[in-house]
Amino acid sequence: MLRVEGITQLFGGLTALEEVTFTVGKGSITGVIGPNGAGKTTLFNIVTGLYTPSSGRVFLDGKEITCFPPERLAPLGLVRTFQNIEMFHQMTVLENVLVGLHTRSRSGMISCALKLPWHLAEERRLHAEAMKWLEFCGIADLAELEARALPFGNCRLVEIARAMAVNPKLLLMDEPAAGLNSRETADLELLIRKIRDTGVTVVLVEHDMELVMEICDAIVVLNLGKKLAQGSPREIQENPDVIRAYLGEG
Numbered sequence: 525m526l527r528v529e530g531i532t533q534l535f536g537g538l539t540a541l542e543e544v545t546f547t548v549g550k551g552s553i554t555g556v557i558g559p560n561g562a563g564k565t566t567l568f569n570i571v572t573g574l575y576t577p578s579s580g581r582v583f584l585d586g587k588e589i590t591c592f593p594p595e596r597l598a599p600l601g602l603v604r605t606f607q608n609i610e611m612f613h614q615m616t617v618l619e620n621v622l623v624g625l626h627t628r629s630r631s632g633m634i635s636c637a638l639k640l641p642w643h644l645a646e647e648r649r650l651h652a653e654a655m656k657w658l659e660f661c662g663i664a665d666l667a668e669l670e671a672r673a674l675p676f677g678n679c680r681l682v683e684i685a686r687a688m689a690v691n692p693k694l695l696l697m698d699e700p701a702a703g704l705n706s707r708e709t710a711d712l713e714l715l716i717r718k719i720r721d722t723g724v725t726v727v728l729v730e731h732d733m734e735l736v737m738e739i740c741d742a743i744v745v746l747n748l749g750k751k752l753a754q755g756s757p758r759e760i761q762e763n764p765d766v767i768r769a770y771l772g773e774g
Contacts, residue, residue, distance in 0.1 A: 525550045525694050525725040526571070531580035533566055533749075540566045541749045544580070548694075548742075553716060553726045555736040557760075558746035559769060564729040565607070567746070568696055572604045573597050585693060601693030607702055607729075609679045613672035617663065617682050620671050621654040624689035657685040661715060677708040684715065688724075695719060697728040701735055713739050737761065745769070 526548035533541040541563045548554045556564050569575040571582055573594045581590045584602055592600075612620050658664040661681045666674065671682060680700065687695055700716070701709045709732065716739055720726055730736050736743065737757045745752040745760060747769040753760060760766055 525552075525585055526727065527583040528567070528571065529581045529583070531567065531570055531582070532578045533563070533570060533575060534578040539749055541570070541577075541746075544746070544749075544751050546744045546751060546754055548725060548727055550585075550725055551720065551723060552741040553720050553728070553739055555740040555743040556727060556729045556746065557731070557733070557736055557743060558752070561748075562746040563749045564746055565698060568604060568698055568729060572602065572696060598690055601691065602696070603687045603690045603692035603694070604696040605683050605687050605698060605700060607699040609676075609683050611671045611679055611682065613670070615671060616667065617658065617669055617671055617674070618651070618654055618667040620682050621657055621686045621689050622650060624657075624686035625650045625653060654685075654689055657688045658682075660688065660718070661685040662711075676703050677705070680704065680708075680712070681715075684719075688719065692724055694725045694727065697726065697730075699729055699731060701730055701732045709735060 528547070529545050531541050531544045532539070544563070544567065556567065558564055566575065570577045573589075573592050573596070576591050581588055583589065584597075584600060587600070589597060589600065589602070612623065655664060655667060658667055661684055663678060663681050663685065666678060671679065674682065680703075684700070697716075701712055704712060713735060716726055716728070728736075740757055742754065743757055743760045744754045745763075745766050752769055753763045753766050755763070
């Protein structure tokens, strides 16, 4: 589903990523881990079109998407969530999820202003779709609340529901467990498995190693901007280079 070939990212004299190459299989959950400053979020920003790589190529389901801006990637099925939750706080939970459906709407300013019958029918369809994803994430009862009234854990679920509303093929999640307590993290693990079971391929950057080892089919390890290792959770746990990167020598 995702192929990254020789990605290098330079920021002036700083090499944030150097010749990073890996693949992600369809229908899998893949973790990207590494110490702080390893280049994980920079990699996500390149794959999702926020950064233009200094060199290298990115492919989604066999199609090259290198340098595609985010607005071109979403209709192709590449969607992400952020470590710092991005919400429209004065909008309701339902309205926040409806934002994720804008790529599937055909309505324009005139049809909205005139409330044409086909526009009203489409609006009902999109509301039903948004409610479906709120139900999927277990927060349908929060639909009419303003987003600013929600606790942090529920905001994370709203963001995931909005991402799913885009109808992704590939969902990139940047530290989805950050700020969650143990119960919320356990619920998140079940939700990510549900997402995978719908046919969506998941790639997550995460520092919660218990979650990563429990949920991932494969793991890519970055360190100092380079790919250090790739393999199954067991292979990564037993890799001496990975152990040194996290714990040091001796």
